[in-house]
Amino acid sequence: MTIQVTRVGRLNSEQVNSVLRSAMLAPSTHNTQPWLFRCTGTGIEVHADPRRILPVTDPDGRELVLSCGAALFTLRTAIHALGFHPATTLMPSRADPDLLAVVRPLAERMPDQKVVRLARAIPRRRTNRRPFLSSVVPKPTLAALRHATELEHAWMPNLDAEQCRLLHDLTARARRAQLADPAFLAELGRWTGLGASTRDGVPSYAMDGSPADESWLLDEFGEAAGDPRPAPLVVAIGSLTDDRLDRLQAGQALQRVLLTATASGLDASFISPPIMVREARAELRRILGCGVWPQVLLRVGYGSPLPWTPRRPLDDVLLDTLISA
Ligand SMILES: Cc1cc2nc3c(=O)[nH]c(=O)nc-3n(C[C@H](O)[C@H](O)[C@H](O)COP(=O)(O)O)c2cc1C
Structure with a gap:
């Protein structure tokens, strides 16, 4: 089955797919990927997934929220780089603390080249645990x-x-x-x-x-x-x-x-x-x-090159709405 996400605000379904796949490349503790996304007609919601908490390492979910914050920044960056303003509301619901943010792609604009540079780095970023070279960071x-x-x-x-x-x-x-x-x-x-x-x-x-x-x-x-x-x-x-x-x-x-x-x-x-x-x-x-x-x-x-750490399929992290086969 091919999962297709329908359009969100000014993003067409292909663009929605692309920004979600970028967001999933964010780092997370032990690569738990503790985020969920819901696409509404106007925005993309970012939710914490409490089922992915690490009870011993992260009992109060601090790192879980940090990881979701990293995914949120990646989502914003990917939307911006496509030429849309990612209007973001943090913690929009007192009733639902797991709803961490809503990002609404608004008016088209010329992307800021500094943000495009960050967006290009999304698939290249890795956690590199190997020894580093001796060069000093300027x-x-x-x-x-x-x-x-x-x-x-x-x-x-x-x-x-x-x-x-x-x-x-x-x-x-x-x-x-x-x-x-x-x-x-x-x-x-x-x-x-x-x-x-x-x-x-x-x-x-x-x-x-x-x-x-x-x-x-x-x-x-x-x-x-x-x-x-x-x-x-x-x-x-x-x-x-x-x-x-x-x-x-x-x-x-x-x-x-x-x-x-x-x-x-x-x-x-x-x-x-x-x-x-x-x-x-x-x-x-x-x-x-x-x-x-x-x-x-x-x-x-400065480290040596490293293969990437895999991610779950997109449909594993999508909440119910607006998915069509
Ligand atoms: C909040 C947070 C804490 C992390 N803590 C550790 C850690 O203690 N040790 C470690 O080796 N990696 C740690 N990581 C890195 C993750 O293991 C890594 O992001 C994940 O395996 C995905 O790999 P990638 O970053 O190369 O995409 C942490 C990541 C996050 C976001």
Whole structure:
């Protein structure tokens, strides 16, 4: 059966298909792809799919909302690049907190070339867990990543050498705590290190070793004994509060940062232990200072090419309406 999505606002069905397929290329924790889309006559709704929550890793659904925010930013970018204004309403329904956003493609316009550059990066972006090359990320590129964060109403604090040292230590401790937790390991084992035919979860070829292999984690800081390489850039994305709306915006900021990095020839991967482990996140918050809530930590650098991580079919993530055979 060929699934066809009917037109939405000024987008024809082919364009709707194309922007949805782009949105699905967003990153998500363990590649759970915890989003659902509903096409109405005038807009595309983005819903969180609570059935895809990770009960051990993400009990309050924080990362689920971040992942959906990343998909939302990708959707907006793809619509913009087609020449339409993606008018976006966040959290439009008090009665339905899983309805995270509605995007209405409005008047045609000349796409902004900066956004087109981000749109071209959507299919090229990967989470790259491999060791990075020693080249230092130029300062103007770091400034561009910070600007990308701020455009989406999130914050990228400066990290000095002492903060990076504390972060390194915290990451190692939080990772040890995760690896000592059988429930965490069981969940990790269900979602990662999977065969190549998987449509969700992380295939083993994307992990570069066993899921519990810490080697890439240590490489994040390039500080292995006697390692002369400069440490890769570590960036944090934070928010001023930790509510659902701020998390949604942090998710959009995350994807704007990742696409900006990809467009600049950079790769990124996630440093999650100090954010996922509750006590470690409180400590990380103190390290970052200024009362900012840490939402994402990334290592950014120049990596080697990587195959893509597969996605589910489009009809798996479409809610009921306006699908015709
Ligand atoms: C909020 C969030 C947290 C993530 N945490 C981790 C992590 O702890 N470790 C990791 O290796 N990848 C992490 N990822 C990356 C996902 O595993 C990755 O996005 C997914 O497998 C899809 O692959 P892709 O990003 O290459 O498209 C995270 C992604 C998101 C959005």
